[in-house]
Amino acid sequence: MGWCQGSRQTRLLIAPHTCSTGNDEGCFLSLKHPKSGNAACYFLINSVLQELHWFKQSYTSWFLGDYICQDGCLYTATPVDPVFILLPIFEEARMKKGDDPGKFRQLDEIVFVNGYPDYQHLISIAENCMQVVCEIKEIGSSKFFRLDDSKVLVWLYCKVSNLKQTLPMIDKNYAALDEKNTLAEAVAILGEYLKDEPWIKLLCNHLKLSLPEASSKVSDTDLTAVESKQVPSDIAQEKSGSDSKTKRKGKQAKKAKVETESRNIKEMFFRASRRS
Secondary structure, X not given: OOOOOOOOOOOOEEOOOOOXXXXXXXXXXXXXXXXXXXXXXXXXXXXXXEEEEEEOOOOOOEEEOOEEEOOOOEEEEEEOOHHHHHHHHHHHXXXXXXXXXXXXXXXXXXXXXXXXXXXXXXXXXXXXXXXXXXXXXXXXXXXXXXXXXHHHHHHHHHHHHHHHHHHHHHXXXXXXXXXXXXXXXXXXXXXOOOOHHHHHHHHHHHHOOOHHHHHOOOOHHHXXXXXXXXXXXHHXXXXXXXXXXXXXXXXXXXXXXXXXXXXXXXXXXXXHHHHO
16 A cells, blocks of 8 residues: 555645656555665556655645645656666565575566565566566466576676766766776765675675775765655654644754755755756
């Protein structure tokens, strides 16, 4: 069940137009963030997975026609490669120990994650996109998947190569970097969606980079912004706190917390706009 199901409150969401017929409806999914493991909100429509961002300022509302939307937050959805989102659960599902490559599992077993039933919506996507990083065995009409480290490394290296070519074209500061620092920047960007163990470490070893070199490229503000992209139950908590603050004056700490997190999100959007 998506976080918004059962909610009657209107919110404004800006998302790419992926609907070809005009009749398809998207759904919000509560999934684990691949870096932190915390609950995060995603938007699925026409087999395109998008991650949800939000930005909030104090005392804001939206005027939608003749209606005033009390929640003045700005929600945006941007496409994300589903391999990033599915990689942690495929890694866990293979139950790898030491040099043992692990077990082959069926998709319905892999995407069964306790506390996160929304992964079931990704079965059709996983069958297509995870072939690039998995070994597959077919027995009759059934397919069995097992994550393959060598395939994951090739996939990551392609991502780094694309970023290495793109970064100098979108920012003159990147263009001034030497090859090693450009690679470190590219790895740091991927590191916002990957855990250090095993993937960033594996990639750094392949590129002959040290893990501290790649990790140091991501500032504390950026990491806080990534952690803030969580299921908007956090937002609901802030809203309930805001409502109670209206009834009971004097809770200034709640207001300060919202403003601090908003600045982190704003910094994330500013950094993203510089890269795009």
